[in-house]
Amino acid sequence: MSESDTYRFQVNLSGMINILSNHLYSNPKVFLREVLQNAVDAVTARSQQDPTYQGSIHLELTGTGAGSTLMIEDDGIGLTREDVHEFLAMIGQSSKRGGADAFTQETSFIGRFGIGLLSCFMVSDEIVMVTQSAKGGKALEWRGNPDGTYHIRELETELSPGTKVYLRCKPDCEMYYESELLQQWIYDYGALLPYPITFRDGQTQRIVNDQRPLWLDDPERARGHREEVLQLGQRLLGEKFQDYIPLKTASGRTGGIAFILPHSVNLNVKKSNRVYLKYMLVSEKAENILPDWAFFVKSIIWTDELQPTASREHFYENEKLEQVRQELGDSIRAELLRMAEYDPDRLQRIIQLHALSMKALAVEDISFFQIIYRWLPFETTYGRRKVHELMADGQKMYYTTSLDEYRQITHVASAQSLLVVNGGYVYDAELIALLPEVCAEAQTERLIPEDVSLAFTDITADERKQYYEAVRYADVALQRFRCQIQLKRFKPEDLPALFTLSQEASDLRSIETSKSVSPLALTSVLQSLSSSLQESAYSTLYLNINNSVVERIFQAKNESMIVVAIEMLYVNALMMGHYPMNRQEMQVLNQGIVRFLDWGLSANNDQGGHTE
Template sequence: MTASDQNRFQVELRGLIDLLSQHLYSGPHVFVRELLQNGVDAIQARRQIEPQHEGLIEIEVITSAESDPTIIFQDNGVGLTEDEVHQFLATIGQSSKRGEMTSRPEDFLGQFGIGLLSCFTVSDEIVVLTRSAKGDNQPGIEWRGSTDGTYSVRKLTQAIPVGTQIFLQPSTGYEDYFEPQKVLKLAREYGSLLQPKITVTSNGQTDVVNAKAPWHQDTTNPQVRENLLAYGTEVFERNFLDVFPLHSTSGGVTGVAYVLSEAVHAGSRQPHRVYLKDMLLSTKTHEVLPEWAFFVQCVVNASQLRPTASRESFYEDTVLERTRQELGDCLRRYLVEMAQTQPRRFEQLIAVHHLAVKALAVDDDECLELFADWLPFQTSLGTMTLAEFRKQNSVIRYVPSCDQFRQIAQVAASESLAVINAGYVYDVDILTRLSMIRSDFKLEEFDAEQLSDRFEQLSQSEREETLEFERLADMTLQRFKCAVEIAKFLPSDLPSLYVTDANADFIRSVEQAQDVTEGVWNDMLGDLTRDVPSSYARLYLNYSNPLIKRICQLGQSDGQRRSVEMVYIQALLLGHFPLKKSEVKLLNEGLLGLLDWAVGGQDNE
């Protein structure tokens, strides 16, 4: 063999079919989609020759108790000549939509030249009868292809209509895909919104597949709106609050978006029903809307987006990116218009989807300015909108984490102090941004230590009565880097309040991590706190609480010490602080110690 010798790759058809069925396509059912695609494209090609041609696709399922079922798929499209049969049906990857057969490839659904091969995922043999519309007296051609990689071509002596007929019988194990109701369901799923008339016939009954596309309907008409909501419930199997139109010039996208009737979390991604040139592409596409639009599901039709080879998703390119942005703008305009013209309706929507509105507003100052006062926040005095909160408070006090809020919520509520829980996603960013764009928006991060300024101080006699106990309690919790102070505060049924600052929180988190590490990692964690200023947490014991009073007046120091340890643990648990290893040990020992002390006390009596 010389260096100039040329050879051709060999393709093993069965291996290629396995690749298509197991890796490219989502399942064997796509053969119906591929046949519909070829039929529609053939009709489009014939219209270039005969502009007034009325297309028709007929699917017939023949069943018999004596033999396997047969699907006959027939279109009255452009058909193929004998040369085209050899070129397009016997050459893998060759597509008539890319050749000279058409001057407008954008009019066609297919472009990869592997569609007919999908039939081999359900059938061992494909029989094609075709007659070309190009020229007069074109003969009919029969093409038979097999999964073993062989095919035959012959001219037909009998006349057949212009167009193409495809005959399939099921491979072993794929009979279900040839059941009449299954074929009808798949034809409706993929082709109900296509323009040529499509029928499915079996056992003497003919069903028309076509239906009216939702993107061609007027959503401002009340009856149409109700019909569209019913359609959305049918295809997505859930209820919706509203429906509105979508449009994108970049991707040639039109459609409708449905507003979910229930709240969903920010990380959720809703599956959308997406069509490409009226053919169903996917019912599980996520990439057509921006991430913040997790409160809607849409049905859209694209004419300019590029499908992947599997035809079940779109290529992630600049056109799709622009389309996503333009569809996001549609959602934004929908919300803005509703807020401006239908405030009561917008209030109902935001009550369910405030998280999605926050996700939009956090990066859009115009929307933030418009929507801010509608946004609900959890506060120490109950949930209220920002407008309601500002009406009652000139300063917007907040804590940046849910744990901090849990620590102070009861006491703040008893003191009639309004504090926002900004520990949920987007809340801190929204409040901070508002303080920058609104001159009258006074924002203040609330420190739990500030609550102590509102506590009632002990009287002189009470101070003298509790001085020794406070000293004992303080010494008891020294090893946990926690100082103790006795004060009076509400609610009186809360025995204690545990508060920390940022440094104490950081040191505590490092110590927790050290509990589960050893060796060099433990040392490295210790180094993290070397330059952090030493800081103690503080445990406030509530002298208005009957239990704390009894502990103070208890005459035995051992019982007081055990009680303080348990009150400390309870305060940590109420504040949702994870216990360190030493505190878990204290909990176990403290319970046993209290039991031992109590039993010993009974014996002494």
């Protein structure tokens, strides 16, 4: 048996630090969050040893431009020499240890990965730290370099417990040492922290987070602080809000404020929620903390129960996050239900702005739909109306399942006084179909274009005989489009033609359109699909004999003119139904216009010759 040798991995510390400090984080400004986090954790550790202790954090900026130095000071627990070697020299070793699962276990500290201080190398070529442990011993000076080396020096003077970190501006990093930006970032990251954060720049000193809300531990109390809540939302989220909803999970360990956007938003808009872990900002644009339907709010959320990733800019997608997301969604749902009962005018204002979100939630929760259905708006043949307005006359509500279907029949349905809801918008068809389940008086029925044609009046036997030849010419003309002619009487009289197609014909039409723009390899596949639909995929062009144009066409004796006129009515019906036309149909349109121009010019010339 051969002997095996054991080797250790060779780690390039300089390269590792470069990866961690320059590629783990999304923006160099997070260095400020990391040093604040270390300071907060140091203060928290000391307060656990001494409940009477009141900690604080201080930042001071000296110099300008490339000569700037930022000092971050806390009066927390401090570090011993052993702590420095263990926690500042071992990447991945958290100073908040507590067993084998230190990275995933719950802790009262924000940091747990032991890599946060490395982010400072993004803005400084050296990290200088002076620390005095509350346990006693000598004060220490630690200097760390981005090549992975560090130096420790014992100081002769004993200092007050705590830590100071000094960062000198790195070339091309001047913007991260600008006073105004620093104050804004300190506020962004630390606005909700429980310890006062002081910032000093020259002769100016102020507490950055002096307006920390008193209702953070119980968001329900925010109802009584309306102006304060709205001002906080504007300052942190950058928008002026008019309304909000307190958020709280059953455990009370996650809470927040959902600010209702003062403008409507698109369904696909990226959600933007600020999430704080133990009151330190973790993510400015968290997308997975609220349910998908809650895109009508921007939220400030604080938690101590979710597990952050190593960069502390996101949370792990696990069962706990799913539970928190569900419970925060339940908070929003419960508040909307409360509005429906006690403040319906307020709910109606929200629905008016954010109907799409309300519909998304109603589809998900039929009990919520039952509460708010009367105020939901829909596009109909009677205009854009709310459900209670549509039900006022007790009329049956028909609905389509696509925008194309609605466009095909809207003119005919309106002329026949049919109430048709456009179900082509997301959620609308589904909600109208569900309406009878939440309202016994509601009558709804799916409507397809073929159903509308059932209300058309047949022509008489004499008219059928009179127009037989003309109809045959028309049928032959449209055979290449797989379309058949039906001569009827219907309203409105100014609508000459209505184009309808079955599901098979719709599928074939889509395939044929795709074939004209697809690469050769895909064309053969589409050809195979279209072959299976050829026999059944016929559309119908209903011609309205009540229309003067149609009547004149069928009274004409010129066969070629009838064919061209029918083809023009066909493409006109396609445009009325908002169908995209293929190349062949566009040629029919262009050639038809040219033919009519030729006939008109020919008639003018004949008339002119006769006059002479």
